[in-house]
Amino acid sequence: MTDAASPQANVREFRLANGLALVAIPDHRAPVVTHMVWYRNGAADDPPGKSGIAHFLEHLMFKGTKAHPQGEFSARVTELGGQENAFTSNDYTAYFQRVAKQHLPEMMAFEADRMTGLQLTDEIVAPERDVVLEERRMHCDADPGAQLSEAVQAALFTHHPYGTPIIGWTHEIETLGRDDALAYYRRFYTPENAIVVVAGDVEPEEALKLAELNYGKIEPRGARIERHRTREPSPVARRLVAVEDEKVEQPSWQRCYLAPSARTAAPGESEAIELLAHLLGGGQTSLLYRALVLDEKIAVAAGAYYMGSAIDDTRFLLYVVPAPGVGLDALGASVDRVIAKFLAEGVNADALRRAKTRLVADAIYAQDSQATLARWYGAALAIGESVEEVLGWPARIDAVPAEAIVAAAKRWLEPRRGVTGYLLHAEAAA
Amino acid sequence: MNKAIVEPLAHGAVPLRVVETPSGLAYWLVEDYSVPVVALEFAAPGGAAQDPPGKAGAVEILAGLLDEGAGPYDSRAFHEALDDYAIELGFHTERDVLGGRLRCLTRHLDRAQDLFALALNAPRLDDEPIVRVREQLSAKLRHELKDPSAMAGRAWRTRVFPGHPYGLATDGSLESVAAVTRADLLDLARRLLARAGLHIAVVGAISEASASALVDQAFASLPKANGCLPVPPAEFQGLGGVEAVDLDVPQTTIRFGRPGISRDDPDYLAAHVVLQVLGGVGLTSRLFREVREKRGLAYSVWADLRALDHASFVYGATTTKNERANESLAVIQSEIRDVADGGLKSEEIEKGKTFLIGSYPLRFDTSTKIAHQLVQIQNEGHGPDWLVERNRLIGQVTLDDAKRAAKRLFGDGSLSVAMVGRPSGKRGTDSGARPAP
Numbered sequence: 001m002t003d004a005a006s007p008q009a010n011v012r013e014f015r016l017a018n019g020l021a022l023v024a025i026p027d028h029r030a031p032v033v034t035h036m037v038w039y040r041n042g043a044a045d046d047p048p049g050k051s052g053i054a055h056f057l058e059h060l061m062f063k064g065t066k067a068h069p070q071g072e073f074s075a076r077v078t079e080l081g082g083q084e085n086a087f088t089s090n091d092y093t094a095y096f097q098r099v100a101k102q103h104l105p106e107m108m109a110f111e112a113d114r115m116t117g118l119q120l121t122d123e124i125v126a127p128e129r130d131v132v133l134e135e136r137r138m139h140c141d142a143d144p145g146a147q148l149s150e151a152v153q154a155a156l157f158t159h160h161p162y163g164t165p166i167i168g169w170t171h172e173i174e175t176l177g178r179d180d181a182l183a184y185y186r187r188f189y190t191p192e193n194a195i196v197v198v199a200g201d202v203e204p205e206e207a208l209k210l211a212e213l214n215y216g217k218i219e220p221r222g223a224r225i226e227r228h229r230t231r232e233p234s235p236v237a238r239r240l241v242a243v244e245d246e247k248v249e250q251p252s253w254q255r256c257y258l259a260p261s262a263r264t265a266a267p268g269e270s271e272a273i274e275l276l277a278h279l280l281g282g283g284q285t286s287l288l289y290r291a292l293v294l295d296e297k298i299a300v301a302a303g304a305y306y307m308g309s310a311i312d313d314t315r316f317l318l319y320v321v322p323a324p325g326v327g328l329d330a331l332g333a334s335v336d337r338v339i340a341k342f343l344a345e346g347v348n349a350d351a352l353r354r355a356k357t358r359l360v361a362d363a364i365y366a367q368d369s370q371a372t373l374a375r376w377y378g379a380a381l382a383i384g385e386s387v388e389e390v391l392g393w394p395a396r397i398d399a400v401p402a403e404a405i406v407a408a409a410k411r412w413l414e415p416r417r418g419v420t421g422y423l424l425h426a427e428a429a430a
Numbered sequence: 431m432n433k434a435i436v437e438p439l440a441h442g443a444v445p446l447r448v449v450e451t452p453s454g455l456a457y458w459l460v461e462d463y464s465v466p467v468v469a470l471e472f473a474a475p476g477g478a479a480q481d482p483p484g485k486a487g488a489v490e491i492l493a494g495l496l497d498e499g500a501g502p503y504d505s506r507a508f509h510e511a512l513d514d515y516a517i518e519l520g521f522h523t524e525r526d527v528l529g530g531r532l533r534c535l536t537r538h539l540d541r542a543q544d545l546f547a548l549a550l551n552a553p554r555l556d557d558e559p560i561v562r563v564r565e566q567l568s569a570k571l572r573h574e575l576k577d578p579s580a581m582a583g584r585a586w587r588t589r590v591f592p593g594h595p596y597g598l599a600t601d602g603s604l605e606s607v608a609a610v611t612r613a614d615l616l617d618l619a620r621r622l623l624a625r626a627g628l629h630i631a632v633v634g635a636i637s638e639a640s641a642s643a644l645v646d647q648a649f650a651s652l653p654k655a656n657g658c659l660p661v662p663p664a665e666f667q668g669l670g671g672v673e674a675v676d677l678d679v680p681q682t683t684i685r686f687g688r689p690g691i692s693r694d695d696p697d698y699l700a701a702h703v704v705l706q707v708l709g710g711v712g713l714t715s716r717l718f719r720e721v722r723e724k725r726g727l728a729y730s731v732w733a734d735l736r737a738l739d740h741a742s743f744v745y746g747a748t749t750t751k752n753e754r755a756n757e758s759l760a761v762i763q764s765e766i767r768d769v770a771d772g773g774l775k776s777e778e779i780e781k782g783k784t785f786l787i788g789s790y791p792l793r794f795d796t797s798t799k800i801a802h803q804l805v806q807i808q809n810e811g812h813g814p815d816w817l818v819e820r821n822r823l824i825g826q827v828t829l830d831d832a833k834r835a836a837k838r839l840f841g842d843g844s845l846s847v848a849m850v851g852r853p854s855g856k857r858g859t860d861s862g863a864r865p866a867p
Contacts, residue, residue: 006465029464030795071714071723078714079781081788098792130726134681138729138749142578142679200795247576247679250569284509293562294506300566321569354513361516361535367465369796 007367011377012204013387014211018220019192022211023377023387024204027370033200034371035107036096037115038378040195041188043166044090044229044312050180052168055088056132057181061095062086063124065117070124073110082107090162091311092382098371101201108196108214115189116218118182125178133174136167144245145252145423151241152421153315156256160232160312190221197378199370232258232313238415244426251425253331254319257418261310263384270308271396272404273316273412277306278355279347279405280338281318285354288318291338298326298334311383316412328422336415343410347402360394446804446814451642453650457630458804458814459641462797466536468634469797470546470644471805473527475627476658478600479740480618486595487602488610489528491563492618493521496530498559500548505559508545517542519549523600526739527809528622533798536635539644547647550623555615564607571604578683578850582747585675586685586848589668596664596741621657625649631804633797664741668846675850682755682851683747686762690735690742691838693810699820700827700835701735706782707832708769709733709746711789714781716765721748727758735839737810744839755853763843770840772833779832787821 007027014022043054064070077084082099097107140146150165157163167173196215198207235258262270281288281304292299301321307314322331366372380390447459481488497512497519499505512519515538521530530550534542574580584599591597601607628649632641666689691701709717709732721731733746750758794800807816 027464027795029462030791032791032795075714075781078785079788081785081790081792083711083789083792098795100788100791127724127726131722131729134726134749134751135729137680137751142681247677249575250573283513285506285513290506294558297562300562300569321566323565324568350510354510358513358516364465364535365467365516365533368467368469368798371795 007199007370007373008363008391010204011387011391014204014208016191016212016216018216018218019190019224020211020215020218021195021381022208023195023197023381024202024207025197025199025370025373025377026201026203027199027373028201031101031201032098032370033101033104033198033202034096034098034374035104035111036094036197036374036378037111038092038094038195038197038382039188040092040193040224040382041184041227042089042091042093043164043168044161045188045227046161046164046168047184050172050176051164052132052166052173053176053180053184054093055167056129056173056176057184058086058088058093058095059128059132060120060125060181061114061118063128064119065114066119067113067117068110073114076106076110080106088166089379090166092379094378094382096374104198104202104207105210105214108210112214112218115191115194115215118185120178120181122178125181129173129176132167133170136170136173140165140167141170144243144248147245148241148243148254148421148423151243152254152256152419155239155241155419156258156315157232159230161229162232162310162312162314188225190224191215191218192221192224195378195381197374199374227311229312235417239419240422241419242422242424244424246426248423248425250321251328252319252321252423253328253335254317254421255332255335255418256421257316257413258313259306259316259412259417261312261314262308263311264313268396268400268404269408271393272400272408273306274308274359275352275355275397275400276405276408277304277316278358279351280304280342282355282358285351287338287342288320288335292320292331292334296334298323298331309379309383328424332420339409339413343406347405349402352402352405356398356400359397363394446817447638448814449638449642451646451650453646455625455628455630455645455649457632457641457645458808459631459638460633460800460804461636461638461641462633463635465797466635467797468532468534468536468539468542468632468636469801470532470630470632471529471798471801472628472630472649473529473805473809474622474624475527475656476622477526477528478523479526479595479661480622480658481595481598481602481606482614484606485602485610485614486598486606487567487600488614489523489618489622490601491560491567491607491610492615492622493523493528494563494567495555495559495615496521496549496553498563499554499556500545501552501554503548504554504556508549511541511545515541517545519546525596525600529805531798531801539636539640543644543647546644550648551651553619555612555619557612560612560615564610567601567607568604571601571607576677578677578679578681578749581675581677582683582685582848582850585673585850586687586846589671589673589848590666590687590743590846591664591741592667594664594740595661596738620653624653624656626654626656629805629808631801631808633801633804661740666741666743666846670844671846673848674853675848676852677850679851681749681751682849682853683749684755684759685745685747685848686733686759686845687743687745688840688845690737690744691835692742693737697831697835697838698737699823700831701839703779703782703786703824703827704769704774704832704836704839705733705735705744706786707774707778708765710782710785716769716778717746717748717762720761720765721758725757725761727754727761731758731762752852753855755849755851756855759847759849759853763845766840766845767843769836770843772837774829774832774836776829779827779829783824783827786824790821
């Protein structure tokens with residue numbers, strides 16, 4: 001139920017003549033706008049052998065164009081008191097600014113300019129490659145937990161590019177250069193491949209006018225690239241992956257299953273899996289938390305997470321932090337017992353009611369944040385969903401019958417579909 | 431009796447009123463009906479600085495327990511009651527305050543109000559959740575034992591504020607957390623959850639009458655006086671040296687700092703402008719330019735000014751691969767010395783000011799953020815006029831003000847540094863740093 005003045009009630013969608021999509025989400029409570037450009041390409045579209053190029057290009061997009069040399073855009077955002085950043089995911093890359101509303105036209109001008117005007121030299125590319133290598137060192141190489149996550153994803157996706165880290169493998173990042181970046185840029189950074197999201201203190205008609213003025217003059221490039229990734233074959237073997245390191249003082253357990261996404265699932269199925277994740281591990285009233293943390297007292301934390309917003313088959317993750325002295329084999333056995341019990345006994349009616357209340361409430365809470373709404377819509381459209389589908393999500397969640405959740409668990413939480421990951425302490429080498 | 435003061439921001443307005451409830455509690459209210467959500471935040475004086483000696487982490491444990499059972503509801507029942515209506519309730523501790531946040535859909539306000547009031551007035555502190563929360567904190571502490579970021583922060587703090595609560599982590603250590611008893615927690619709850627010094631903000635689709643009822647039900651029956659023990663000023667130590675911690679990782683994590691300028695000092699806002707120029711948010715600070723952009727030495731580098739109740743200090747961080755870590759530190763030291771020696775330019779000061787002014791509205795674009803800002807403003811000792819005053823005063827900072835503040839902040843440029851990793855390589859000009867082992 002949305003209030004007439006609420007942001008979701010007034011979302012509007014447009015398409016420019018050159019194929020660019022625009023979503024306007026008005027929210028007049030603060031004189032601020034969130035301006036985002038999403039490109040329908042992500043790490044999973046990196047060419048083989050060039051892992052990390054989507055992410056590297058994201059960095060290089062801040063290095064200047066013909067019209068606006070390196071640093072000018074960022075300097076201007078800072079000058080205006082704005083915030084900017086960008087992120088690369090498996091399926092999309094997005095750039096955004098948050099500024100006082102009167103600066104929206106200027107942000108659009110800059111963003112439209114760098115969609116086609118990027119200029120790169122080796123002098124610019126080389127230090128930035130070093131920065132990316134430092135980023136990888138900082139977030140991954142020094143962190144056994146991150147190393148385990150990478151290993152789990154690589155084992156889960158034996159053939160599909162979701163198994164390659166977004167930042168890339170070190171030895172491939174080292175070989176990325178100017179030509180790789182420009183080739184990728186020309187392929188994917190086109191108006192047909194872009195979605196502009198404007199959320200905040202601007203009327204949709206005004207957002208459209210500004211978009212036409214700034215993005216409308218970009219030449220259409222032709223049909224949007226069809227993205228084809230290698231398909232992950234149906235899994236047949238349950239896998240165990242372990243990282244042992246002397247820096248690990250707190251062991252942990254995780255399991256990742258291959259599950260259908262919002263795009264590959266049957267109608268209603270991804271909503272059922274969403275509810276399944278919440279029932280199993282969505283907080284302190286969840287099944288895993290109650291069984292492992294409260295009842296058996298073999299864990300200090302337990303949770304679940306479903307990455308439903310993906311183009312291809314995706315991850316369904318369970319994680320548990322053991323209590324001191326508890327072995328990870330025992331932890332895994334307990335998790336399996338919880339799942340088996342769920343399959344046998346079905347969904348508790350109160351728990352289902354709570355789960356639906358929570359997920360539907362999330363959609364209402366999201367309306368309180370223009371930035372959250374902008375991300376929600378941007379990600380949905382970038383993977384091929386529609387505004388109507390986003391608006392209809394709470395109703396679809398509400399409509400999921402209990403049996404569908406049990407059926408989803410039975411079908412997708414099969415051991416053979418999963419990779420179990422152990423993070424263990426190792427004694428230092430003598 | 432209600433006092434109504436409307437204070438607009440420079441562009442658009444945060445329609446803010448200061449309200450006094452029937453029981454005499456003051457809170458700040460923003461009433462807006464576009465989204466059917468209510469957010470409340472509060473801060474009570476005390477915080478982690480009130481940890482009993484040898485029991486660092488006690489207040490953090492207390493914060494973790496306040497939503498683990500209250501009144502007739504044990505932990506499980508309390509969480510079910512919250513989840514029944516997607517009510518979000520949480521408590522947190524900072525160095526100087528113990529705070530909490532409530533968020534609910536307007537249609538479930540009655541239920542949220544009851545549960546919130548129970549949590550504050552009748553926390554159960556049952557044995558089972560105490561063991562569980564302590565163990566969760568211990569798991570985090572175990573992880574932090576070899577986490578370079580956590581290790582660097584601790585090493586820096588221990589060096590800089592030895593013997594003072596600020597020298598300890600707010601989540602304590604494995605030893606100190608193990609020593610916390612239920613009696614400690616009951617005592618802290620009694621002393622810290624009181625009416626005196628409370629700062630409260632309510633934002634969202636709620637009327638003044640309802641908001642006052644919410645505030646009164648939660649806070650009116652608490653003890654009048656709080657039982658905070660006095661905390662001495664924290665004296666900054668360790669300038670001119672490096673606390674080196676060996677860890678076998680490919681990168682060195684660095685923390686650096688110096689004594690700062692306190693909140694009520696006339697140069698405080700000028701000091702903020704200086705820190706914005708040196709190492710502030712955004713991709714254009716001096717440190718960002720020199721360390722990341724020009725030399726590719728780091729992904730992240732920043733510095734800011736931290737003003738606590740009993741200390742104020744410059745604090746900064748970066749992470750660089752071992753072979754170039756000393757070079758990173760040298761570049762940072764060089765920029766600081768330039769700023770200290772009058773190197774600030776008019777243009778960069780004006781840009782720093784414009785950023786601080788222009789970015790302010792961005793802190794107010796969700797109900798929870800507004801509530802948080804309003805409590806922060808109260809914590810810093812300002813009134814509602816700060817929403818306009820802050821930007822006005824920043825606008826008045828001159829280049830001379832900035833240079834003076836920079837001299838006071840950075841003096842001879844010496845820093846207190848912590849480095850975790852295996853730094854090596856050329857250092858450049860030496861600040862008297864001890865070589866890493």
